[in-house]
Amino acid sequence: MSMRTLPLVFINLGGEMLYILDQRLQALNTSEDNSEKGVWSEKDRKRVMNDIVGAMFSKDFMDELLKPQQLYSHRTLKTVLTRIAHASIMRLNPASMDRLYELMVMAFKYQIFLCPRPKDLLLITYNHIDTIRELVKDTPVVVNQVDETHRKIVEVYSSLPEGEFQLLRQTLLIFFQDMHIRVSLFLKIQVQNPNGRFALSTSGPVPHGIDVPGLIRTFDGKGREVRRSEFPSGGSYSSSVREGCFELHGDRVIRLGMDMYTVNHPEETHTSKDTFVKTDNTPNLLAKEELNLLARLMGSMKAEKEPKAETGFWINLFTTDQGEEEEAGASGIAEEPLFEVINIQAMQDEQVTTELARIAGQFAEEEPPGNLSSSKGDDLLAMMDDL
């Protein structure tokens, strides 16, 4: 449907990813320097943030995203986001990435669902950009990249009519359809119900530009109002608040897209056991255009950081991959637990380091220009099979 979804998808999902990683790394911070193995210092955290933001907001990558194109599959999105995350010295195992992706997606779905007007999708995006800018504020080079991207987004999207935004929003809603993963943070603050659906209120201020429901006006043949009557709206709406700012800097007014995790650290984010069941295409049927997009996006990113030069830091955000069976046994309760406890650990052991080398090798190295042969495509296909 809409050909303009990708930039907003990456900025918003990427933003959520950064919020989660930032919160996790802060929670692990118990010392100021690198002296303890497996511990993330403030310096490490900032470095990870800078590297990831730098990769995401790189000019080449953003230019690729800004080209009009379809939104493809979750698989492609996850692959590219993993690559972005691995632009830093941090490594996430596939199970962690899966869970991280679920969290990111549910947060973004919540924001799109509750977006007051379709155009406010931009304000949500700008909230993400504003917070990202704060995260990297000590590194002017990266701040510049963020500003440049922000300018391009303003340029491309500011003039789109509301109907286009609604189409964009509908495209995203279809993409995130049937995902009802319960997130403990969302349940706690009651934006999500126990059945996984988001709460939609029939009270509060109406979106900007909309009138409070309840009025019927009748006109005569000459356009003069001849009667007014009221009807019960079934809700308790109030008039709208002021409109948010669509410029580079300003008060966005709406709070969707701001960091939901800061208030609740060191909250562990539980997600429900029912993982996202969406029938996705098997690797063999991956559309040619989708593969081309993936190749272009991966190619436009900087070369991955070589972890061999320094100690590779692993993050095992979620223990589900190794400890799942043990956990289920250890919990000792009769019925199946509704939530798995997801603990954050930074692990660094031998098994993990070899794992690291294997995964690092999976991502295609930057090839010299003019060498776009089928081998790159093969690497990508192999990578897809491994996911």
Add this chain to the structure above:
Amino acid sequence: MYHKEKSIQIKNSASALYNNLGVLRIAPRSLTYFTVVHANVVNMVSASWDGLNYSHRQLQSKEPNVATSTSLIMQAAFCALPSRDLLVVTSQKGIQMYESDGSTMVYWHALDTPDTPTDQAVFARGISAVGKSDSSGSILVFDVPSKGSNITLSDVLKGHKKSITDIASECSGSQDCIADLISADDGGNLCVWKSGEEFQRFNNIPGFDISCTSVKLWKGTAVAGYGTGQIRLYEAVTGILHAEVNAHARWIYSLDIAPFSGLLLSAAEDSLVRVWHLSIKPESLSVEVAHLHNECVTDTQICGAKFCDGDGYAFAVTGYDLSEIIRYSQS
């Protein structure tokens, strides 16, 4: 006034698309067909009136490519023509027409898609008994014979600069209604067309840059729902505004009229469905709107709402991410 009946479960959830519910009443067989769009699939349910039998069918969009996202369906609707009923499905790739039970595809019209992607989305959306429309703002008019698949494209009407969102029609023949077809677009503009040898544009009712997402024609009155949550009633041939209702707190996604009783149904992203009554005052030739009833579908952004019969005795509702068709009937 209305109470909730047993819901019909469907195979997939409904997608967030305007007017995402099709209803066809087959009185001779005591059946009602429902259609709900989910991404690239149309879910069809045939429900018997005694509530005992439900049969399901799924129609896929016609698509050489396998990626779901490039073969999305925009709308599925029944067209009740004088001699037959058809099920029309519009998508990013083109327009498919089926026999009303979904058993056979009788026609396929491919949209021109550019070789290199442009920033304009290409799709077909907007179906009524006379024509279907597309994102370039053109209305495609098809001639449908009373039997068989010899359907031909007979006309392309250009009158909109923005993507068309919905079309509605009303058969002319009585003295009261001359207008035959009305089309609405993303800019809120309404075009009124008269059928004949060729279709002619009769009137243009300008919008205010707010999408009109759903439009209906009843006794010469155009009833339009907008992204501002408002409903406006215009006299189609003159463009005179009869009434304006601040009906909903979010975008209206669906309007429907029960032609015999003048009941109007409106549904929006605000989770509310409202029932209104339209009455034409012969002495002043004005149309009045009265509010009758509200239903709230908790935590659901409604995307389709239709009366199940011409009197408005019952209506059905679909919502984004809901895998059921919710039904209500008069108490």
